[in-house]
Amino acid sequence: MQMDMMFTGFGGQGILMMGKIIALAALKEGKEVAWVPSYGPEMRGGTAYCTVVIGDEPIGSPIIQNPMNLVAMNQPSMEKFSQLVKPGGMILKNSSLVPVSSHRTDLTEYEIAANEIANDLGTVKVTNVVALGAFIECSGIFSLDLIRDILNQELSKKPALLDINLQAIERGKSACVSI
């Protein structure tokens, strides 16, 4: 079985990190995984996205044009990528910045008010981790414990940030709603 997903937003939102945490979790589970960033003449505030492909067999093409799962962290990403999601797929949108829906009836759509929750926790910097919590809830991809382990591992040198990130992942997981 192979599973693919695309994380999208603008530069500075921690989009690439969301994909990296999922990729690290896949590695810890012993899966094959490929993480591919969008790269080009980008700048802060420009578009950013990454794709992650996870499988039990070696990953063939790591380039995904039509993902099964999309996380849209801002409005332009929603407009650009929601029509590319495969029928039967899933979209998670950051309702803080994405007021519209995909207008698609052939997939399931979820939302999370990631910016509001992150601000409530004290810093907008954990918006991506809130959304990641929502993503593991609606995709069922990995357990909360596994993602906690990865955050512990990645933030071992920045203990001051660990607690708020752990709160963010839990708040995101419980606040994710189907629309």
Place this chain on the structure above:
Amino acid sequence: MAKVLMKGNEAIGEAAIRAGCLNYFGYPITPQSEIAEYLSRRMPEVNGMFLQAESEVAASYMIFGASAAGERVFTTSSSPGISLMSEAISYCAAAQCPAVFVNIMRGGPGLGGILPSQGDYFQATKGGGHGDYHLLVMAPNSVQEAVEMVMKAFPLAEKYRNPVIILGDGLIGQMMEPVEFPDHLVSTPSDKSSWATSGMATRKSTQRNLVRSLFLVGNSLEDNNRCLKAKYDQMKKEEIQCADYNIDTDYEALIVSYGTMSRVCRTAIDILKKEGIEVGMIRPQTLFPYPDAIVQKAAWKPSCRVVTSMELSMGQMVEDVERVVQGRRPVTWFGIAGGIVPAPEEIVDEMKRVLHAHQS
């Protein structure tokens, strides 16, 4: 050792250090600048040399100089930068100085773009610099393979006293995949005292070691070129590396593809198989020496009606495929060279079109 998740570029830098190379001279260029960035931090940790030169030309002559002095040395660049280094690469080949070059290819010609491409196949395998020389060329299709090829490149460069080049592309450089650095590929630099400019070969020598690429006297240039030719012939016997996919079937068509493009082809072959169409693939891992006999044997299989070279270029490797197939099967080419990596479905459609055009 447990696998770690690393970007291709960073893994390449780490692989060189693990392989015992402690000298890096380079100049940044997208999409491989992370190699230099990584090594600028890592080299001091292992008491190695990291130097950002003032240009690719300078960096490549530092490589030549350090190699002539007997050091294990490497540099990395991307297509336009490799063009600038090509003069020094020719000098290294002529003077029989081992060195490792990594080309994380971007679209060209000219400044081109910064996205993945395989447009430097001719440059790496047929020329680049001037004169009668070849590089040993390896092309990885994953981060893990890039690591292993870098680690193998240093002993190979020393075995042949010839430059080795790793031909990656923007995707290999930018992608993160799980990697490990195999202990069995760790090597120590060979003894170069018989030729390197570190003094005389032995205490009793009457002449100092001299590294040169200028041969004016008598038959010395002819002799040097004969010596180089013998090494390239030996590479053809001993260094060919090749992988295959779905080759045990009675495939109707054969794909020949390397690097990133071969991964897209692998997915396309899986899709075709589900539809009842068998397509095999040969994936050269060394582009020079080219796996002539392996491609030929696979192409001439009775079930195979047509051979297609799939490339991120406007048709370069296809010339080698045509050469080895020798007209016994139709050879076609499919490629994209604008920095776009095609979807597997595009390969599927092309193979259906090709098979339809070449009915049994």
